[in-house]
Amino acid sequence: MPMNHLTGKAIGGGIGQGLGKLTSLGFGMELIYSFVIIACSLMVYFSTKEMYELSSHKGIKYFRMAFLFFAVAFFFRFFIRFLLMFFNIPRTFEFSHRFIGTSTLFLFLYASSMAIFYLLYSLIWKKWDFKSNGIYAFHFLALMVSIISISTQNIGVLLSMQFILFLFVAILSYFSHKISKKKKSPQLHLIYLLLFAFWIFNILDILIPNFLSLFQIFIYLISLGIFLFITYKVLRTVGSD
Amino acid sequence: MTKKRERLEVVRDILKIIQDNHNSIKPTPLLRHSNLSTKRFSIYLKELLEKEFVKEMKDKTGKHISITVKGFRYLEKYQNIVNFIEEFEL
Numbered sequence: 001m002p003m004n005h006l007t008g009k010a011i012g013g014g015i016g017q018g019l020g021k022l023t024s025l026g027f028g029m030e031l032i033y034s035f036v037i038i039a040c041s042l043m044v045y046f047s048t049k050e051m052y053e054l055s056s057h058k059g060i061k062y063f064r065m066a067f068l069f070f071a072v073a074f075f076f077r078f079f080i081r082f083l084l085m086f087f088n089i090p091r092t093f094e095f096s097h098r099f100i101g102t103s104t105l106f107l108f109l110y111a112s113s114m115a116i117f118y119l120l121y122s123l124i125w126k127k128w129d130f131k132s133n134g135i136y137a138f139h140f141l142a143l144m145v146s147i148i149s150i151s152t153q154n155i156g157v158l159l160s161m162q163f164i165l166f167l168f169v170a171i172l173s174y175f176s177h178k179i180s181k182k183k184k185s186p187q188l189h190l191i192y193l194l195l196f197a198f199w200i201f202n203i204l205d206i207l208i209p210n211f212l213s214l215f216q217i218f219i220y221l222i223s224l225g226i227f228l229f230i231t232y233k234v235l236r237t238v239g240s241d
Numbered sequence: 242m243t244k245k246r247e248r249l250e251v252v253r254d255i256l257k258i259i260q261d262n263h264n265s266i267k268p269t270p271l272l273r274h275s276n277l278s279t280k281r282f283s284i285y286l287k288e289l290l291e292k293e294f295v296k297e298m299k300d301k302t303g304k305h306i307s308i309t310v311k312g313f314r315y316l317e318k319y320q321n322i323v324n325f326i327e328e329f330e331l
Contacts, residue, residue, distance in 0.1 A: 048325070050318070051318065051322050051325060054311075054315045054318055055322045056292075057322070057326060057331065059329075059331025060326070062331075122329070126331075234329075237321065237324050237328050238325060239318075
């Protein structure tokens with residue numbers, strides 16, 4: 001199904017438009033939302049810097065990289081939103097025909113896929129006995145996802161790929177937790193799964209503007225809650241100094 | 242059979258031995274106290290020197306190893322690092 005035929009207005013029609021106006025967020029809120037998530041991600045990245053420099057622990061490295069990529073992805077997500085508003089473009093696909101649109105969308109998709117992969121890799125690198133170049137396979141996969149999504153310009157292909165990625169992440173995360181000897185924090189896997197699921201909603205929200213207008217504010221609030229919770233957990237464990 | 246120590250734990254143990262010896266110890270007693278094979282000890286000592294956790298000093302009595310500021314910082318942060326790895330199952 002071509003992406004430019006799919007918009008929230010086309011799908012939702014007039015249903016709940018009034019409520020949609022109330023719950024969909026303006027540019028100011030979009031700015032605050034992006035700022036808080038980018039700030040949380042960078043706080044996680046920089047607060048664990050010394051810990052990684054001292055320990056050279058690969059798990060810490062992948063965990064930090066995931067949040068660096070989240071910051072980059074949310075920056076490009078916000079930039080796309082800004083361009084759509086600035087040029088008054090109603091659909092992301094129309095915008096993706098321009099060079100700036102194509103490159104921004106490509107970077108957003110690549111960074112978002114890598115964020116998820118790095119977070120997943122931080123959980124499984126030890127247990128699944130990957131070779132040291134295992135992460136390059138994920139870079140390659142993220143590149144492929146981004147290239148195919150951009151070149152086909154088809155929302156169906158893109159969402160299917162994101163959904164397959166989500167299933168892949170969920171299954172690996174589940175088995176990684178199952179074989180974990182310590183099983184110290186089962187809620188961590190739940191938080192990660194929620195993070196992955198809401199990440200798809202965030203992608204959907206940027207690719208099909210107004211599609212989720214009825215639920216946009218809830219998606220933003222839950223996404224913020226997840227990032228704030230992880231940041232709190234990290235800062236508490238890292239220590240006050 | 243005791244569990245093989247993790248890399249972070251071995252580094253901590255080596256630094257702790259040096260610290261407990263008034264921050265100056267010769268390589269041979271350090272090897273003996275660290276409970277490592279000569280080969281593994283050499284790898285760890287090389288890594289610690291490269292990362293500037295320890296430094297080698299020579300005097301009339303021979304070579305001595307002592308902890309640097311960075312090494313002391315590692316000892317301070319060790320428990321936080323371990324807690325972090327466990328908390329996030331890294």
